[in-house]
Amino acid sequence: MITNTQILCTLSPELKSGFFSPDSNPADFLFFDIETTGLSPKNSRVFLIGMLFQKENSKDFELCQLLAESGEDKEEIRLLEAFYCIASSRKYLIHFNGSSFDIPYLLHRSQKLQVTPSFEKMEQIDLYRELLRMPCFFRQMPGHRQKDFESLVSYPRKDQLSGKEMIKFYQNYVKSPSKELLRLLLLHNSDDLKGMISLLNLGNLRQLLNQEYTIEQTEEVTETDLNGTPLRKLLFTLQLNHSVSALLSASLPFCYITVRNHKVKIKMPLYEGTLKYYYPDYQNYYYLPYEEEAVHKSVAQFLDKSRREKAKAHNCCKKVSGCFVYAPGSPSLPLLQEQYTSRERYALWPFETSSPQALYSFIHGILKTAITKK
Numbered sequence: 174m175i176t177n178t179q180i181l182c183t184l185s186p187e188l189k190s191g192f193f194s195p196d197s198n199p200a201d202f203l204f205f206d207i208e209t210t211g212l213s214p215k216n217s218r219v220f221l222i223g224m225l226f227q228k229e230n231s232k233d234f235e236l237c238q239l240l241a242e243s244g245e246d247k248e249e250i251r252l253l254e255a256f257y258c259i260a261s262s263r264k265y266l267i268h269f270n271g272s273s274f275d276i277p278y279l280l281h282r283s284q285k286l287q288v289t290p291s292f293e294k295m296e297q298i299d300l301y302r303e304l305l306r307m308p309c310f311f312r313q314m315p316g317h318r319q320k321d322f323e324s325l326v327s328y329p330r331k332d333q334l335s336g337k338e339m340i341k342f343y344q345n346y347v348k349s350p351s352k353e354l355l356r357l358l359l360l361h362n363s364d365d366l367k368g369m370i371s372l373l374n375l376g377n378l379r380q381l382l383n384q385e386y387t388i389e390q391t392e393e394v395t396e397t398d399l400n401g402t403p404l405r406k407l408l409f410t411l412q413l414n415h416s417v418s419a420l421l422s423a424s425l426p427f428c429y430i431t432v433r434n435h436k437v438k439i440k441m442p443l444y445e446g447t448l449k450y451y452y453p454d455y456q457n458y459y460y461l462p463y464e465e466e467a468v469h470k471s472v473a474q475f476l477d478k479s480r481r482e483k484a485k486a487h488n489c490c491k492k493v494s495g496c497f498v499y500a501p502g503s504p505s506l507p508l509l510q511e512q513y514t515s516r517e518r519y520a521l522w523p524f525e526t527s528s529p530q531a532l533y534s535f536i537h538g539i540l541k542t543a544i545t546k547k
Contacts, residue, residue: 448492
């Protein structure tokens with residue numbers, strides 16, 4: 174078994190990511206990636222395991238790669254045992270799509286080779302799954318491989334080998350070892366690990382879900398469509414606490430979001446018309462059929478009984494005409510809708526309150542709905 178190590182400078186800025194809890198210790202992190210001779214653990218084996226972890230009593234990180242020099246079981250066993258030994262002292266196992274491939278593969282090979290795994294009690298962070306929990310920013314990508322995400326953050330990958338080429342190169346290396354083949358094998362794996370680190374910055378998008386931002390500006394703007402018709406829109410500008418090193422955008426029917434460094438812009442269309450506000454305590458209201466509105470019983474008592482009837486939930490409303498903006502979630506604002514059964518809710522613009530809390534709750538509802546919408 175060949176062990177290749179490389180000391181990297183401190184990764185502290187990269188590790189301040191929304192993927193990790195604020196109180197987590199980088200010394201407990203173990204990033205890993207495996208290379209195998211096939212997709213099925215039944216008829217293939219793992220030949221290379223790469224790891225990235227913080228050195229003991231140091232802020233520097235160590236890149237450690239374990240390569241099997243032969244295709245024998247005993248060599249694979251040494252590989253697995255060495256990996257599990259290092260993993261046993263860590264709390265977090267971090268990978269890219271390892272939940273679907275790396276972990277099941279290692280468990281199957283370990284069972285077959287009678288090696289006891291040490292990572293089953295570790296907390297796993299799958300960067301692939303974490304990123305796809307924010308689908309609005311990534312659904313327009315051509316693919317969701319690690320290399321596709323790396324292109325978003327401009328990671329300078331040097332390796333150009335495909336998975337199939339890796340298998341072929343390793344088979345050639347076992348037959349006839351050479352420094353160049355070894356270099357290419359290790360480069361592919363190390364680029365996967367370093368590329369994984371480059372993706373951590375995308376975790377800062379979580380700030381949008383955790384309300385870790387300030388609202389810098391709220392303004393109304395006018396744009397024109399293809400026919401030259403003016404369109405009124407709301408534009409919110411947010412300032413993130415931590416920068417996102419990628420230019421991202423998300424287009425949804427109710428908003429358009431752009432993220433660049435510390436700045437986030439949310440643009441929303443404004444609608445003009447008439448909507449209905451439904452009173453929650455309909456038992457205290459009377460419905461007026463001619464007006465198609467409800468009034469409080471304290472007012473209805475002065476009206477002729479022929480013009481009023483006990484209100485029901487579906488007709489206990491008042492009509493409101495004006496300008497509206499879509500308002501998902503549960504903002505601290507009066508919400509209106511087209512009909513009682515309508516799912517979409519809207520807020521009257523300008524908002525009826527100048528409370529910062531109401532504005533933040535409105536923005537939070539927009540971002541949560543937009544970012545997690547599949």
